[in-house]
Amino acid sequence: MPEPLIEATSVTRRFGSFTAVDGVSLTVEPGEIVGLLGANGAGKTTLIRMILGLLAPTSGEVRIFGGRPSRATRARLGYVPQGLGLWNDMTVAENLDFIDGTYGGRSHLPDAVAGLSARLVGGIGLGGQRRVAFAAALGHAPQLLVLDEPTSGVDPLSRARLWDQIHEQAEAGVGVLVTTHYMQEAQQCDRLVLMSQGRAVAEGSEGDITGGVSVVAVDSPRWQEAFAPLSDAGLLTMLSGTRVRVVGASHTQVRDALGDVEAALASVGPTLEEAMAARERARGASAL
Amino acid sequence: MTWGVTDLTVTYGAVTALRSVTVSVHPGSIVAVVGGDGAGKTTLLRALAGAVRPASGSVNGPTLSHLGFMPTTAGVWRELTVDQNIDFVGASQGVSGVVLAARREELLEAAGLAAARDRAAGALSGGMRQKLAFSLAMLHRPPLLILDEPSTGVDPVSRVDLWRLISTAAAQGAAVIMATTYLDEAERASRVVVLDAGEVLLAGTPAEVLENMPGHVSVVPAPSDRKRAWRRGRTWREWSPADPPAGTPRVADLEDAVVGAALAKAAVHA
Numbered sequence: 001m002p003e004p005l006i007e008a009t010s011v012t013r014r015f016g017s018f019t020a021v022d023g024v025s026l027t028v029e030p031g032e033i034v035g036l037l038g039a040n041g042a043g044k045t046t047l048i049r050m051i052l053g054l055l056a057p058t059s060g061e062v063r064i065f066g067g068r069p070s071r072a073t074r075a076r077l078g079y080v081p082q083g084l085g086l087w088n089d090m091t092v093a094e095n096l097d098f099i100d101g102t103y104g105g106r107s108h109l110p111d112a113v114a115g116l117s118a119r120l121v122g123g124i125g126l127g128g129q130r131r132v133a134f135a136a137a138l139g140h141a142p143q144l145l146v147l148d149e150p151t152s153g154v155d156p157l158s159r160a161r162l163w164d165q166i167h168e169q170a171e172a173g174v175g176v177l178v179t180t181h182y183m184q185e186a187q188q189c190d191r192l193v194l195m196s197q198g199r200a201v202a203e204g205s206e207g208d209i210t211g212g213v214s215v216v217a218v219d220s221p222r223w224q225e226a227f228a229p230l231s232d233a234g235l236l237t238m239l240s241g242t243r244v245r246v247v248g249a250s251h252t253q254v255r256d257a258l259g260d261v262e263a264a265l266a267s268v269g270p271t272l273e274e275a276m277a278a279r280e281r282a283r284g285a286s287a288l
Numbered sequence: 289m290t291w292g293v294t295d296l297t298v299t300y301g302a303v304t305a306l307r308s309v310t311v312s313v314h315p316g317s318i319v320a321v322v323g324g325d326g327a328g329k330t331t332l333l334r335a336l337a338g339a340v341r342p343a344s345g346s347v348n349g350p351t352l353s354h355l356g357f358m359p360t361t362a363g364v365w366r367e368l369t370v371d372q373n374i375d376f377v378g379a380s381q382g383v384s385g386v387v388l389a390a391r392r393e394e395l396l397e398a399a400g401l402a403a404a405r406d407r408a409a410g411a412l413s414g415g416m417r418q419k420l421a422f423s424l425a426m427l428h429r430p431p432l433l434i435l436d437e438p439s440t441g442v443d444p445v446s447r448v449d450l451w452r453l454i455s456t457a458a459a460q461g462a463a464v465i466m467a468t469t470y471l472d473e474a475e476r477a478s479r480v481v482v483l484d485a486g487e488v489l490l491a492g493t494p495a496e497v498l499e500n501m502p503g504h505v506s507v508v509p510a511p512s513d514r515k516r517a518w519r520r521g522r523t524w525r526e527w528s529p530a531d532p533p534a535g536t537p538r539v540a541d542l543e544d545a546v547v548g549a550a551l552a553k554a555a556v557h558a
Contacts, residue, residue, distance in 0.1 A: 039443040040414055126325035153440070153469055155324025155484065156543055157550035160518035167519045181444055183472050184543050188521050224316060227459035231452070238448065239318070239455035240476040241494065247448075271472060277448035 002030050003066050005144045005175035006051055011060035013046050020046040022198035023060070028144065028175040033166065035189030036179045037209070037272075039280060042195040044179050048146060051177070052079060065143065075103050077144040078137030082152070084129055085136075088122030092132050095121055096139060103140035110135045112165070127158040134162060138169070145169060147178040151185060163188050183272045194276065196283060210275040216254045218244040220263035233257035236281060238274075248278035289350070290314050291336065291432050291463055296345035298331050305331040306486045308345070311465070315431065318458050319465040320477035322546070327483040329467035330360065333434050336465065349432065353381070356425035356433040356462075360440070363421030366410030370401055370420060373409055374427065381428035395423040398453060415446025422453055426462075433457060435466035439473060451476065471542045482546050489549045494542060501545040502552040504532035516551055520544075527551045 006028040013021040021043040028034045036044050049055040050062050053069025064073040086095050092113055113135050116124055121132060130151065137145060145166070151159040159182075166188070170176055178189065186192055187206060194202040194209050202209045220226040223242045231237040235257060236247040244263075246254050251265050270278065292312035298305045306328045313319050313336075321329045334340045336349045337357050349355065364373055374395070378388045396402045399419040404412060409420060418438055425433060435454070439447045451473065458464050458478075466477075474480045475494050482490040482497070490497045508526045511517030517526040520543075527548040532538050539545045 037444070039445040042443075153325045155327060155550070156471065156546040158324060160547050164519055167522075181441075181447075182470065183444065188519070190522070224459045224461070227455065231456055231459075236448070236452065237455070238452050238476070239458060241478055273444035273448055273472065277445045280445045 004029050004063075005065060006177060007063040007066075008047070008051065009061045009063075011047070011050060011057045011062055013043075013050060013055065014058045019198050021050070021057075024195070024198075024200045026193060026200065028177050030143070030173045030175050031170050032191065033170050033176040033178065033189045035186050035192045036177060036195065037186060037192055037276065038195035039276070041197075043198040044195055045148070047195070048148065048177070048179065051146065052077075075140065076142055077146060078140070078142035079146045080133045080137045080148065080150055082148040084133040086121045086129060086133055089120060091118055091120055092124070093117040095132060096136055099136040100139045110138070127154045130154055130158070130162060134165060138165075143174055145174055145176045145178075147176065149180055150178060151180075151182065159185075186272055194279070196280060201279060201283075206272055210270045210272060213248055213270045213275040213278045214250070215268050215270045215274060216246045216249055216251055217266045217268045218246060218254060218258070218263045219266070220244070220261060222261060226258060226261045226263050229259060229261065230254065230257050236274075236277060245274070247274045248281065289431065289463075290348075291350065291465075292348055293332070293336055293342075294346045294348070296332075296335060296347065297343045298328075298335055298340055299343045304343075304486055306335070306483075309481075309483070309486075309488055311336075311481050311488075311491070313432065313463040313465045314478075315463045316458055316461050317463065317478035318454060318476075319479045319481060320474035321465065321467045321481045321483060322469070322471060322474045323467075323483035323489075324469065326485075328486040329483055330436055331486075332481075332483065333357075333436050333465065333467060336432075337434050350430070353428070354430050354432065356428070356430035358421050358425040358433075358435045358438055360436045364409040364417055364424065367408060369406050369408055370396070370412070371405045373420060373424060377424045377427050383428050391427060391429075395426065398456065399423050400449065413446075415442045415449065418442050418446070418450055419453060422450065426457060429462075431461075431463060433462050433464045433466075435464065437467045437469065440469055447473070471546065475542050480542065482549065484550060484553065489553060490545060497542060498537065498539050498545050501538055501549050503527055503529040503548060504536070504538040505540070505544045505548045506532070507540075516555075518547060529555065 004027040008026040010023050012023055038044050050057050112131050151162050192209055193200050218226050226244050230246055235249045238245045290312050294310050296309045297307050323329050338349050374392050439450055480494055480497050505525050505527050508524045511524045511526050517524050
């Protein structure tokens with residue numbers, strides 16, 4: 001078994017009285033794509049900053065390539081921040097030259113951005129900018145990639161193309177840690193870690209994250225009339241086409257709330273985001 | 289009243305932002321407009337709101353007082369508190385007195401903002417701010433709601449909550465059109481319009497979009513043509529211009545349908 005690229009053990013980070021990350025353990029092995037999910041404020045960014053070595057844990061330990069995060073480990077990993085970290089008023093080639101000069105490596109422009117080399121980064125559109133940022137992160141042949149919402153705002157075909165590149169890297173043995181708000185993107189990952197209020201609350205496949213959450217689908221010719229009493233009863237109620245979905249409720253609860261509105265009920269599987277919302281609700285309720 | 293645009297073309301100088309786009313929005317339904325950055329989503333929404341002059345085609349939108357508009361950014365006044373935001377929009381939309389008081393309580397409750405009413409809007413989390421912006425767009429109960437990427441950058445949990453609010457508005461009879469980059473969200477809408485470079489790539493109910501996409505997409509162990517293939521987790525998908533074998537659906541979901549249709553369009557132009 002090769003050494004994990006990232007090995008975080010019971011990592012906690014406090015800011016004053018606020019605990020941003022609370023006892024989180026996480027590993028990323030070579031060739032593995034791990035997705036980090038969670039609401040804003042769940043602690044994802046703080047955890048990533050500790051992995052990058054930008055922030056020290058209050059307690060617990062982060063090991064990268066078997067050692068402590070440092071300038072040397074930073075040169076072996078590629079990081080694409082949400083803001084991309086490019087200079088808008090420099091050309092694509094100048095951006096890559098500068099970044100490659102910092103980390104070493106690369107002698108020619110990658111194919112994915114070759115046609116853009118003389119353009120100013122500020123003028124090439126978000127999809128192109130994301131390709132450039134990704135190329136910049138790959139310039140020094142990193143063993144580990146850390147990607148913060150890598151395909152936010154791009155069209156589905158461009159997203160598929162970026163993920164092709166991410167998978168190629170993983171197949172070559174690079175480990176990938178990716179945060180995302182796109183549920184389709186979560187399905188690209190080998191393993192998921194769900195964070196909530198600083199803790200890792202679920203881990204594994206999509207099924208492991210959605211497990212234990214039930215959804216009742218309500219079909220009624222009078223769906224507008226079905227929607228209101230369910231929502232008013234405080235149930236997590238959503239529309240899907242003309243079908244009403246009630247997350248984290250039992251058939252009895254749904255039937256009671258519906259009263260005399262005629263409807264057919266069926267148990268269906270939750271989506272990843274429905275499962276996350278149900279878990280947040282349950283945690284919120286238990287915290288009161 | 290059904291709102292919409294017919295055969296709409298919009299140009300900005302030499303750039304064609306929208307080409308021959310037709311979309312209708314019915315009361316009690318949600319239309320999701322999908323596409324990447326620069327696809328024309330905002331132009332379409334602004335045209336429907338009457339804020340963009342069409343080069344050709346027609347727009348059937350309500351007067352401003354019958355319209356709720358939620359822009360991509362802003363939509364709330366960051367220096368004002370939640371309550372002051374409601375006061376301000378109430379005054380500008382002519383909602384006052386007992387009606388405003390009742391709607392204020394209702395929207396604060398529905399959006400989960402009751403405990404935050406004295407906080408500056410700029411100090412709210414992204415998800416809370418978007419819920420406030422949506423509530424403000426809804427304050428005068430407009431029959432048409434135009435929402436420009438209400439959920440972009442909002443985390444999945446807040447997104448579910450926002451969708452709950454949007455669903456409620458539609459269930460109460462509003463016609464809703466919203467831009468989104470999240471295909472799972474579009475899959476829950478009544479109708480989907482996929483824009484690509486200013487043109488409609490796919491349109492219809494989510495089921496129709498899956499049935500009407502050109503060719504089909506199959507799951508393959510290894511692709512025969514990398515240009516037509518992409519990965520989904522550790523498996524490959526490949527688009528083919530041919531119809532699928534009898535009894536087999538064209539495509540598994542909206543994500544594959546949109547990628548397949550984009551490849552089909554590229555193949556035509558190649």
